[in-house]
Amino acid sequence: MSERPGLDLAALASWLAGAAGAERVEILKAEPLSGGAIQENWSLDARFEGGPEAGERALVLRSDAPSRVAVSLSRPQEFALLQTAAAAGVTVPEPLWCCADPAVLGRAFYVMARLGGVALGPKVVKDESLGGDREALAERLGRELARIHTIRPPRPDLAFLALPEGPAAARAGLADVALYRRHLDALGQPRPALEWGLAWAERHAPESRELVLLHRDFRTGNYLVDAQGLTAILDWEFAGWGDPMADLGWFTARCWRFGRPDREAGGIGSRAAFYRGYRAESGREIDEAAVAYWEVMAHIRWAVIALQQGHRHWSGGEASLELALTGRMAAELEYAVLTMTAPETWRNDHA
Amino acid sequence: MRDRPGGAELLAEARRLLREELVPTLAGAQRYQALMIANALGMAERELLAGERPLEAERAALSRLLSREGSLAALSATLAAALRDGRLAGDPEAYVLLLEETRSRLAESNPRALEEG
Numbered sequence: 001m002s003e004r005p006g007l008d009l010a011a012l013a014s015w016l017a018g019a020a021g022a023e024r025v026e027i028l029k030a031e032p033l034s035g036g037a038i039q040e041n042w043s044l045d046a047r048f049e050g051g052p053e054a055g056e057r058a059l060v061l062r063s064d065a066p067s068r069v070a071v072s073l074s075r076p077q078e079f080a081l082l083q084t085a086a087a088a089g090v091t092v093p094e095p096l097w098c099c100a101d102p103a104v105l106g107r108a109f110y111v112m113a114r115l116g117g118v119a120l121g122p123k124v125v126k127d128e129s130l131g132g133d134r135e136a137l138a139e140r141l142g143r144e145l146a147r148i149h150t151i152r153p154p155r156p157d158l159a160f161l162a163l164p165e166g167p168a169a170a171r172a173g174l175a176d177v178a179l180y181r182r183h184l185d186a187l188g189q190p191r192p193a194l195e196w197g198l199a200w201a202e203r204h205a206p207e208s209r210e211l212v213l214l215h216r217d218f219r220t221g222n223y224l225v226d227a228q229g230l231t232a233i234l235d236w237e238f239a240g241w242g243d244p245m246a247d248l249g250w251f252t253a254r255c256w257r258f259g260r261p262d263r264e265a266g267g268i269g270s271r272a273a274f275y276r277g278y279r280a281e282s283g284r285e286i287d288e289a290a291v292a293y294w295e296v297m298a299h300i301r302w303a304v305i306a307l308q309q310g311h312r313h314w315s316g317g318e319a320s321l322e323l324a325l326t327g328r329m330a331a332e333l334e335y336a337v338l339t340m341t342a343p344e345t346w347r348n349d350h351a
Numbered sequence: 352m353r354d355r356p357g358g359a360e361l362l363a364e365a366r367r368l369l370r371e372e373l374v375p376t377l378a379g380a381q382r383y384q385a386l387m388i389a390n391a392l393g394m395a396e397r398e399l400l401a402g403e404r405p406l407e408a409e410r411a412a413l414s415r416l417l418s419r420e421g422s423l424a425a426l427s428a429t430l431a432a433a434l435r436d437g438r439l440a441g442d443p444e445a446y447v448l449l450l451e452e453t454r455s456r457l458a459e460s461n462p463r464a465l466e467e468g
Contacts, residue, residue, distance in 0.1 A: 181435065190424075190431035193449050199440035261467070321387050328394060331456040332464040338450050346441040 007042060008105055012061075015104045016046060016111070019097035023050035033060070040064075043114060060093065063109035072237040076100040077160050079110040081236045084157060084213075090147045093232045117231040121221030125258040125267040132229035138269025140230050141223065142277025145251065148233075149244045149282060151213035161240050164211070172243040173205030176297060180304045187311055191330075197300045197337035200346065206290040208243040215239055218247050219256040220266035245287050248278065249294020255302050255333060296340045303333035362396040397459040405455045412448050 009027045017025040026047045033041040044059040064075055073081070075098070082095035098110035118130055131137045153163060168175030177198050184191055216238035224231040250256070252274065257267035265274035275286050310327010312318045356364070369389045377385050406423055413426035421429070430448075433439040457465045 190428040192427060192430045192434060192445075193453050195431045195434035196440070196446070196449055199434050199437065203440070321384070321391060325387055325390060328460045331453060331460045335450075335453045335457050335464065338446070338453055343441055343443045343446050 007061075011104055013046075015099060016097070017048075017051075019099070019111075020048055020053040021051035022048040022053055025049070028056070044111070058114040059096070059111050060114045061109055061111050063105060063107045073160070073239065075108045075110050078236050078239075080157055080160075081239050082112065084151055084155070085148060085233070085236070088147050088151050090144055091230055091232055092236075093234070115224055115231045117224035117226040119221060119224050119234060121219075121256070121258045121267070124220055124225055125260050125263075129227060131225040131268060132227065134263075134269045135273040137225065137229055138265040138273035139277035139280075141218075141251070141266070142274040142279075143281040144223075144230070144233055145215070145218055145247055146278045146281035146284070148215050148218070149212040149247070149284075153211060153241055155213075158213070161213075163241055164208075169211075170207060171205040172208045172246060173201055173293065173297060176301070177202045177205070180300060183304050183308065187307055189307075191303075191307070191334070193334035193338055194300060194303055197296065197334070197341055200341040201293070201297055201300065204293055204347065206243075206245070206287065206293055209287070210244060210284075211241050212244050213239060214242040214244070214247045216242070216247065216250070218251050219253075220251075220258060220268060221256070243290070243294075244282075244284065245290040246294045246297070248274075248286065249291045250298045250301075252291065253295040253298035253302075254336060255299050296337060299333045299336045299340070303330045303337065306330045306333060357399075359396050359399040362392050362399070366392040366396065394460055397462070401459060405459075409452050409455070412451070416444055416448050 007030055009030060012030075013025045013027050017023065026049070027044060028047055029043070029045040031043045033043050040063055042061040042063075044061055045056065046059055047056050048054050062075055062078070079095055079098040082092050085092050086095060093115050094113040096111045096113065098108075099105070100108050102108060118124060118127070124130055128134075151158075153161075155161075163169075164172065164175055168178070180194070180198060184194060215233070215236065217235050218233070222235040223233050251266055252264050252271055254261055257263060260267040263269055264271035278284070279286060306326050306329045309323045310330070313320050313323040313327060366389050369385060369392070374382060374385050374389070410423040410426060413423070413430060414420055417426060417429055417433075419426070419429070430439065430445065434445065439445040454465060
């Protein structure tokens with residue numbers, strides 16, 4: 001990955017003391033975590049002297065990375081989302097303090113509680129000693145997603161999230177089609193296979209029935225599990241208002257099953273268990289045709305993101321073999337899109 | 352004349368050495384990085400072996416579908432535009448072309464995904 005700017009530990013300790021109402025804070029340990037491509041994460045051990053937090057705490061600091069994907073939220077916005085999700089009963093790392101002032105560390109950041117567990121998708125799927133009973137985990141994840149979907153607009157604390165307007169309000173898929181076309185145009189390279197999928201998606205977008213908070217990256221790889229089960233839902237930077245079925249389709253999409261296509265709920269459990277948890281917690285019926293639509297969209301979206309990541313490498317901005325190889329995943333995602341949208345699946349009334 | 356072993360043969364042997372000798376001695380981030388390198392070498396090797404043939408086949412197929420001549424980049428952009436504006440959206444012949452072209456790219460980037468699909 002790219003070079004990380006260091007952390008000014010003295011500035012951080014002094015700011016933490018003020019934020020936590022402590023007399024003094026000592027940073028015992030600060031280690032960079034292998035983080036996302038969008039933000040950088042640090043694992044911190046800190047000793048608080050005086051004030052309500054007195055004692056040692058295991059923390060994670062998240063700050064913006066040098067190069068950000070334009071569609072993601074800022075750290076202070078992500079902090080507001082974590083607070084909202086925690087209040088709605090979603091299992092998240094406790095959000096503690098947020099610093100929007102770039103003068104302290106050179107970039108905005110927030111601090112949350114550090115939890116044990118593993119998030120890495122391939123490991124979570126393969127290592128059966130993690131996550132407890134897998135069907136129970138799939139059901140629990142369904143319940144967690146349903147809790148996220150209890151958050152509805154209007155929410156003054158989430159005013160930074162734009163509400164859909166125009167035709168996109170009636171059919172959420174249309175907004176995504178327009179967005180992905182703009183992203184492809186910005187990349188400046190024709191992608192006929194994705195254009196095929198987008199044309200299908202434009203003609204088959206289901207009517208949106210509700211507007212709720214979507215996590216928009218709720219999938220295996222973005223939650224933490226330990227030996228007992230789930231410890232936290234992570235990675236809130238893509239959240240926004242939309243149709244609840246979109247989040248279900250992202251979770252169940254084949255591209256997020258990490259080598260276990262037979263386990264349709266994120267490679268870890270059955271679709272039935274995931275749906276059972278979602279239905280029980282939400283009382284909402286699941287529109288299975290809409291979920292199938294969003295699974296196609298999931299592959300299109302992931303392909304667009306993969307192309308953007310590859311572009312970051314080959315455009316000379318950020319040399320990284322990981323980004324380069326992610327870019328080359330576009331072909332398998334395009335292939336999946338094509339196999340799901342053969343001509344005979346196109347509805348006549350739209351052809 | 353280039354000397355033997357050629358580029359693809361060198362990459363194949365480099366990949367074998369990496370996978371069979373180096374990877375087993377590595378752990379954690381280094382192991383992951385070595386596997387990424389092996390993956391990249393494999394892709395480059397398959398592209399070298401395939402040469403320009405898949406690109407020429409794609410250009411010829413596009414030319415037939417669109418009934419016009421042009422460079423691969425120009426024809427590909429024409430097809431993309433015709434899919435977006437609806438002229439070829441859902442068209443079975445365009446679909447066959449896209450499926451074959453994507454399979455051919457996948458045979459280079461990740462042949463295993465082709466077998467599973």
